[in-house]
Amino acid sequence: xxxxxxxxxxxxxxxxxxxxxxxxxxxxxxxxxxxxxxxxxxxxxxxxxxxxxxxxxxxxxxxxxxxxxxxxxxxxxxxxxxxxxxxxxxxxxxxxxxxxxxxxxxxxxxxxxxxxxxxxxxxxxxxxxxxxxxx
Numbered sequence: 642x643x644x645x646x647x648x649x650x651x652x653x654x655x656x657x658x659x660x661x662x663x664x665x666x667x668x669x670x671x672x673x674x675x676x677x678x679x680x681x682x683x684x685x686x687x688x689x690x691x692x693x694x695x696x697x698x699x700x701x702x703x704x705x706x707x708x709x710x711x712x713x714x715x716x717x718x719x720x721x722x723x724x725x726x727x728x729x730x731x732x733x734x735x736x737x738x739x740x741x742x743x744x745x746x747x748x749x750x751x752x753x754x755x756x757x758x759x760x761x762x763x764x765x766x767x768x769x770x771x772x773x774x775x776x
Contacts, residue, residue: 682755687766690752693728694768697721698748705735706744706772712736720748727758732765745771 697720705716716735724730732749739745748768751761 679755686755686757687752690728690750690766691768693724694748694750694766695770696768697724697750698746698768698770701733701735701748702744702746702770702772705746706774712744716746720746724750725757727753742774743771744774745769 700723701716701720704719705712708715713735717731717733720733721729728750730748730750734747734749736744736746746769749765750768751765754760754762
């Protein structure tokens with residue numbers, strides 16, 4: 642009976658020595674988890690910028706093609722109409738292709754860094770669209 646009590650006491654002391662190990666491992670892995678979350682958020686912003694650029698170009702192409710008076714002004718206004726404030730741009734090429742039968746638009750949007758509207762990253766995303774001229 643005495644040996645069993647001594648064995649249980651030894652196991653208890655061994656558990657006491659490992660008590661802080663989980664906290665140390667958590668503190669060591671936390672920066673990696675935070676970096677992974679930041680990278681995923683930045684990837685989400687890049688994807689959202691792709692989506693916004695494509696949609697803005699599509700809307701601008703339809704507006705520019707359908708306008709009888711000053712189609713380039715209608716194109717630029719339509720491109721920025723639905724964009725959030727952080728993605729507003731002046732870098733819009735209306736009727737960029739000068740192809741007969743098509744009204745082409747290119748919209749260039751800067752990729753924000755972590756917080757939209759605070760800091761823009763160097764690369765830009767280009768959305769392109771075309772609308773067939775009628776008439």
